[in-house]
Amino acid sequence: MNNYKLTIQYDGARYKGWQRLGNDDKTIQGKIENVLSELAGEKIEIIGSGRTDAGVHALAQIANFKMHKDSTEDEVMQYLNRYLPNDISVVDVSFVPDRFHARYNANDKTYLCKIWNEKYPHPFMRKYSMHVEDRLDIEKMRKASQYFLGTHDFTSYSNAKSKKKSMVREIYSLDIEENEGFIEIKVRGNGFLYNMVRKIVGTLIEVGLGEKDPTTIPTILESKERIQTGRMAEAEGLYLEKVGF
Amino acid sequence: MNNYKLTIQYDGARYKGWQRLGNDDKTIQGKIENVLSELAGEKIEIIGSGRTDAGVHALAQIANFKMHKDSTEDEVMQYLNRYLPNDISVVDVSFVPDRFHARYNANDKTYLCKIWNEKYPHPFMRKYSMHVEDRLDIEKMRKASQYFLGTHDFTSYSNAKSKKKSMVREIYSLDIEENEGFIEIKVRGNGFLYNMVRKIVGTLIEVGLGEKDPTTIPTILESKERIQTGRMAEAEGLYLEKVGF
CATH class of the missing domain: 3.30.70.660 (Pseudouridine synthase I, catalytic domain, C-terminal subdomain)
Incomplete structure (x- = not known):
């Protein structure tokens, strides 16, 4: 099980904010989880450093997720940017220790x-x-x-x-x-x-x-x-x- | 008859370029002429320094026009920015000598x-x-x-x-x-x-x-x-x- 840290930029205009709302994918979290679940072949949940409100943008939102599949950082980054809409970009992917938690560890x-x-x-x-x-x-x-x-x-x-x-x-x-x-x-x-x-x-x-x-x-x-x-x-x-x- | 010089910024994405095409107002020139004609109470023609192609933006397009109405520079600027769409902004209006011609004088x-x-x-x-x-x-x-x-x-x-x-x-x-x-x-x-x-x-x-x-x-x-x-x-x-x- 790898733990990946994502650095994400987004134009929030079209979205109802960061936090997933049920199966509604008009959220940033929802969009990213859907693409990652396709990559992983299992249901992936991502942990954001915090929510952003509807319409709010991000220059460097941080999130992490764990998956069984052994993809490299580059593979994850390329897959996400290929399948995410153009108003959400993943600008960095890196492996982090298992204990890293984007919300609890955010200072x-x-x-x-x-x-x-x-x-x-x-x-x-x-x-x-x-x-x-x-x-x-x-x-x-x-x-x-x-x-x-x-x-x-x-x-x-x-x-x-x-x-x-x-x-x-x-x-x-x-x-x-x-x-x-x-x-x-x-x-x-x-x-x-x-x-x-x-x-x-x-x-x-x-x-x-x-x-x-x-x-x-x-x-x-x-x-x-x-x-x-x-x-x-x-x-x-x-x-x-x-x-x- | 006053001669006014306009400095114009625009997001060209929605438009078929600068140059007016008949009565089609999906051009920058068309949009500006329509608003100015309302202000002037006569048909106004504006002279741009040159055309920009469909989709091309401008940070400082220059144009001039003449009208009989005696509006101040501020009045023209406020009227234009109130009635133009948000993707076209007039950032400066100034009186210029009668002989000023935005196309012929552009070096x-x-x-x-x-x-x-x-x-x-x-x-x-x-x-x-x-x-x-x-x-x-x-x-x-x-x-x-x-x-x-x-x-x-x-x-x-x-x-x-x-x-x-x-x-x-x-x-x-x-x-x-x-x-x-x-x-x-x-x-x-x-x-x-x-x-x-x-x-x-x-x-x-x-x-x-x-x-x-x-x-x-x-x-x-x-x-x-x-x-x-x-x-x-x-x-x-x-x-x-x-x-x-």
Whole structure:
């Protein structure tokens, strides 16, 4: 039994997110499992480092799977890229020790949000960035970003359904830079709740537009009420950029 | 009567190219003229610096048009971007002297071809680049590119129909660079015949794959026979990058 680690890029636009939903294959996990099961001649289950929401992209999602068949790394990579749709690419395959588990061993994740901040839409990146027409004040957004750093209960910043699981997460860094005309927001943390990145970015945009004062963020976090968070960033500008192990 | 200069970006994928075909508005020119005619309350004709083929993109196509209505530059830009489809953006509008003519005054054009040279498709750039799976030898391609420089009769490198017009064009530069994982071919010349850039790039790719020797290029040029040119680059990786005046 070999344990394979996959590094995967995908354009999430057509999919209902990472996580397989029954036999529905309009998920990234579903598409990959179907192709791998064909290769393996047995039912294969892959373990992703975490879910990505519907529409969200990935630059380097990490997953692992085990199979009895003795394929080389190259064979697995070639088979996957031949039979997967063009909007999902496997950019690396490597053997890992039996104990490697893409979810349990993931230490941190970095999400990237690309914002196009011009009056006119970007013809080539319109499906891969969020378009904000009114000018954003980056300095204000940077000030606001400081309030998210560290360990917080992110109940207000999630649409997670479970009330039993802990909503406490730690944000290690939150950087806002201009890069080739785009405003790029990068947030790195030990884990993210359902919709959490999109809600944090949504608040930063409200601050950048002058609709919300940065100092309201601690109050929103303390309230633990979703109603207060307001705007949510569009999935099309959001990428899972990196998973740290 | 004001004369307006437009700088236009477009994703050419959905269109039959720049040039208006009768009343068919599946062309870039057609789309823009329809919107401008609405604004002007008269039939507007725009003059592009040149045609782009079906599927070819533009980063900075230049065009001009005249209208009686006294709109400001900002008004024209806002109106166009509001009513044009999202894959065509006007990124600048400026008043120019009455004698400015986007086609007659264009001195040179630069085309950019983006090639993704990996085994797997690029999930985000698959519609905006050409995918070549087998490894290209850039040094060989650079050697081959030298044969295109200068003034030549490009009959063999065109699908132009007219036999009356001159097929002589001058290529000022042809550079091949690696940029963020893409191979970028930039060709600057005083003008390009129908399909000429795509045929030149096609030959460079054949050279890069070892299918053709660079030294055959002068023979192909001298033959003035289209049959010898071979492969043609895909339109989806091709951009009109710049027009010099």
